Amino acid sequence: MANRSSLTGACVPPFYDVSLFPQTGGFIDGRLCAPVSLLPGDPTCCLPCPTTNWVYPNSFNTYDKVSEWLNVLGLILMVFLLISYVTLPTQKTRSHYLSICLVISVGMIALGFTIPLIANPEQCYNEITPNDMYSLTECAWSGAFIIAGGLSAVSWIFIRALSMNLQIVWDIVPGRKFFYISQAGGWGIPAILFAATITVTGVSFRFGSACHVNHVDSMADFWGPMLGFAGAAGILQLVTFSYCIHVYLKNLWSDQGDATSTSASGSELPSYTGSVRTQTARAVWRRLKKVLWLQWRGICIVSIILIDVIFFSVVFVYLDGLQQSMLHDFTKIEPWLLCLAEHPTDKDACLKEASWMVNEPTVVAVLLLLALAGLQVFLFLARPSLFPAWVEFIRGKFSPHRQEFVSLDARPEVMRSNSKQELLQYKHVRGHQSTTFEMQKPQLKTLSVDLDSKSGANTVISSPDEAYRSPLQRIGSPQNDDNIQRSVSPRQHGAAGSSFASPPTPAYNYNAVSLTRQPSDYFDQQQQQQQRRAYRREDSSEPTCSTTTAHPTTCHVVNTCI
Structure with a gap:
């Protein structure tokens, strides 16, 4: 850059004369210049680049660095989540395509704010002109990741809000068709908007050390669609919350109605109509509680990202409109410009005159909320079982495999086989x-x-x-007969000498597959004698059996x- 004192020209410090600079290179529309009729020759004077250094105190740069380091932390956490989803079992991570796509989108935003911290690019092309994506590669990559991440994140927030609304309000579980449609819409629509934004609008250094969307047609191809997605997701979220409150109050009123009707009728049993109504309300409330217990993380992350996106969009749209209004009407900023002319080396003395600008706490809040998005997503999407799963994974990789002792009888298939055969x-x-x-x-x-x-x-x-x-x-035997003798010695049986009035009913022959009568269940007298020999032991005496001619x-x- 040339000597700054020689660039003032017909202007007064700290302003520079635009006639001393080329009309090409950098983002020309990003210059903050105005004709000054009070000076001889009516020169057009421009505020030095970057503009934010003159509007906000030096502490703003500190907050900007803090937000960049928070984005680095968020990027690391998002990469860790993605690696966990790929490496660890699904039962440990509870990964879902809605979560994976949201993590990728938030990771792109964090990467867009991390690039300026790593590359430390020069924000200005010359003393009055900021760099854009054509004059600086780092600016192009930074702005591209921020735009792509912002558009895809808000689209997946909308899809996630729609999925929760279908499950909670309409009791519809999204299936394979919803998966394909969401993939096409969640990535296709942001890709089209991204191409339009980069091609038509472009990015440049306008606010902080990261590149943001320019003003030309930005409302049509970037801010408008982003606010549209965010508004639709917010409406779906409000409908879901309203339905939850409605079901809760309905369940509460049904309980109170049953108690009132019971006390009025003097009976302990409620009416049939009231009972059915109560059971229906309670069933819906039980189902809703189960779904809320499964979806509370998604509800929280949708609400948080919606707040961040809406806040970020509103503030930047307001700043963009304010900058354009200053180029056509200098009456609001004239006291501030005169103060800078009187105090060219002390910008802090004129900060009170810059009340027309968005105050520093609001801008810092926007930067910090965007930087904390990655941390918030990690806190809600990372399950506690993730860390023990990594410990087991690393231990299994670096420690020798040990054979775990398992009893053969404890195996499920052996237990089932043994139980069937009564072994x-x-x-x-x-x-x-x-x-x-x-x-x-x-x-x-x-x-x-x-x-x-x-x-x-x-x-x-x-x-x-x-x-x-x-x-x-x-x-056909009696179900409860305590007088049946389980074990009778042969001598006692022989002493009884009793005969049977009718032949006994053949017993079921146990089969592991079916319980049916088998041909072997029916015996004649000779077969029964052979069966008695099969049970005889060498050290036991021959059992005494009572026989008759008519009965076995x-x-x-x-x-x-x-």
């Missing part, structure tokens, strides 16, 4: 109910095999009631098994 029989400790989660040691026990009586043996997967309905019991025999055998 698991445990001796329960008195006063203790065993469960399938316990490891029990099989012990020797005496089983009573009685072909005439029910089997009362319990397994680990059966209840006492189920034991009385065991497939081994006979059809029944033998009771005591068998010892493991």
